Amino acid sequence: MRNDTDPALAELRREAEGGAPQALYQLANALVVQHELEEAQALHRRAAEAGLGNSQVEYARMLMYGVASDPDPVQAREWLLRAEAAGNVVAGYLLVLMQFGQGRHGEGAFNDRLLAAIRAEYPPALRAAAIHFGRRANAADQTRCLQLLERAAVRGDAVAARLLAERLMRGEGCPPQPQAARDIAAQLARIGIGPLPAIDVAPLDRSLPAAALALDEVLRPVPAQEQSSRPHVLTVDHLLSADECRLLMASAEPRLQRSQTVDPETGLPLEMELRTSEDASFDPILEDLSLRLVQARMATAAGLPLAHAEHLTILRYRPGQEYRPHRDYRPPGSIERDHPEAGNRLRTICVYLNEVAAGGETEFPVSGVKVAPQAGRAVIFDNLHADGRPDVDSLHAGLPVLQGEKWLATLWIRQGRYRAY
Numbered sequence: 001m002r003n004d005t006d007p008a009l010a011e012l013r014r015e016a017e018g019g020a021p022q023a024l025y026q027l028a029n030a031l032v033v034q035h036e037l038e039e040a041q042a043l044h045r046r047a048a049e050a051g052l053g054n055s056q057v058e059y060a061r062m063l064m065y066g067v068a069s070d071p072d073p074v075q076a077r078e079w080l081l082r083a084e085a086a087g088n089v090v091a092g093y094l095l096v097l098m099q100f101g102q103g104r105h106g107e108g109a110f111n112d113r114l115l116a117a118i119r120a121e122y123p124p125a126l127r128a129a130a131i132h133f134g135r136r137a138n139a140a141d142q143t144r145c146l147q148l149l150e151r152a153a154v155r156g157d158a159v160a161a162r163l164l165a166e167r168l169m170r171g172e173g174c175p176p177q178p179q180a181a182r183d184i185a186a187q188l189a190r191i192g193i194g195p196l197p198a199i200d201v202a203p204l205d206r207s208l209p210a211a212a213l214a215l216d217e218v219l220r221p222v223p224a225q226e227q228s229s230r231p232h233v234l235t236v237d238h239l240l241s242a243d244e245c246r247l248l249m250a251s252a253e254p255r256l257q258r259s260q261t262v263d264p265e266t267g268l269p270l271e272m273e274l275r276t277s278e279d280a281s282f283d284p285i286l287e288d289l290s291l292r293l294v295q296a297r298m299a300t301a302a303g304l305p306l307a308h309a310e311h312l313t314i315l316r317y318r319p320g321q322e323y324r325p326h327r328d329y330r331p332p333g334s335i336e337r338d339h340p341e342a343g344n345r346l347r348t349i350c351v352y353l354n355e356v357a358a359g360g361e362t363e364f365p366v367s368g369v370k371v372a373p374q375a376g377r378a379v380i381f382d383n384l385h386a387d388g389r390p391d392v393d394s395l396h397a398g399l400p401v402l403q404g405e406k407w408l409a410t411l412w413i414r415q416g417r418y419r420a421y
């Protein structure tokens with residue numbers, strides 16, 4: 001509904017009457033805050049056509065996420081390329097994000113794009129690069145990781161600040177600096193953010209070259225251990241680094257809510273005793289490059305394109321909480337309501353994000369396999385037979401947590417494309 005009473009908005013409207021691109025941009029941003037998205041989109045488009053880089057980026061963002069219109073990643077990409085050519089580094093950063101969702105990394109340029117956004121001190125780029133360097137087992141890259149986390153934190157990135165505090169406290173990549181860690185923790189506590197669960201540090205990657213960015217490292221195949229063939233269950237230890245596990249927990253925590261499950265009869269979401277955890281799901285609009293790269297790593301480990309994955313879900317179980325035996329494939333009714341063209345859930349990948357003091361294993365009753373949580377360990381299993389029929393043997397459960405917390409990241413990956421980008 002049009003808001004005509006807000007004097008600040010009325011002033012912006014007056015200023016935009018002359019059609020100056022900067023004034024259109026400012027009015028559009030104010031309208032987004034008021035949820036007047038269609039008008040905002042039209043104004044960004046006008047300013048974009050007049051050559052304003054910031055509006056080109058905002059218009060492209062709306063097209064990427066399908067805000068005020070259906071998603072149009074092709075148009076979004078064109079606007080981003082235009083803005084990038086005019087020197088807009090956020091456009092380059094968003095192009096990297098899209099490349100890793102669309103399997104367009106073959107076009108290259110992603111490392112240079114990220115570098116340009118790092119040089120411009122764009123916090124999401126600083127954090128993504130920090131986590132990238134933090135996987136490597138050499139002192140120079142570890143120092144680079146810490147410096148980049150600090151630069152992101154100084155620019156207001158609370159997730160980077162949490163990752164930095166954990167590293168300083170434990171002396172990861174540097175000697176322990178408990179006082180500096182406590183200072184950051186105290187600042188975070190003032191805005192209601194507490195410490196993260198303790199996790200063991202995964203061994204660092206010795207195969208990566210020092211110094212240069214190499215983002216497509218997330219797409220390298222990883223060796224997996226087969227746990228059972230019926231159902232088909234694999235595990236990958238240390239798929240995610242400590243920083244990546246912390247990133248997922250820190251990004252999810254503010255959004256956790258009581259989990260819902262799909263009613264097998266009606267396909268409608270339902271709160272029930274089957275699943276007693278809390279969860280957070282990341283609509284792509286909430287994603288940043290760090291989250292996207294971790295998901296690309298997970299999808300690669302599962303052997304499927306990220307574009308086939310439903311939204312990333314992070315679960316937290318407290319003592320006594322569990323996910324009773326169930327299968328992940330969905331009833332036909334529920335598929336019809338949610339991207340029927342993507343088909344059913346072919347494969348699931350879950351990654352444990354912390355050490356659980358006791359309990360919380362993932363159990364597959366048909367083969368008797370039980371996978372114990374360990375930070376960074378992935379469990380990957382098929383929900384459908386090779387011919388696409390549901391595999392009833394894929395029955396599995398998250399056993400009750402007996403002590404401590406269990407954090408888990410899940411991607412349910414469909415047979416076909418689910419995401420626009």
Ligand SMILES: O=C(O)CCC(=O)C(=O)O
Binds near residue numbers: 323328
């Ligand atoms: O908590 C677990 O170990 C299993 C989780 C699960 O089954 C799921 O996310 O679909």
Ligand SMILES: [Fe+2]
Binds near residue numbers: 326327328348396
């Ligand atoms: Fe499941």
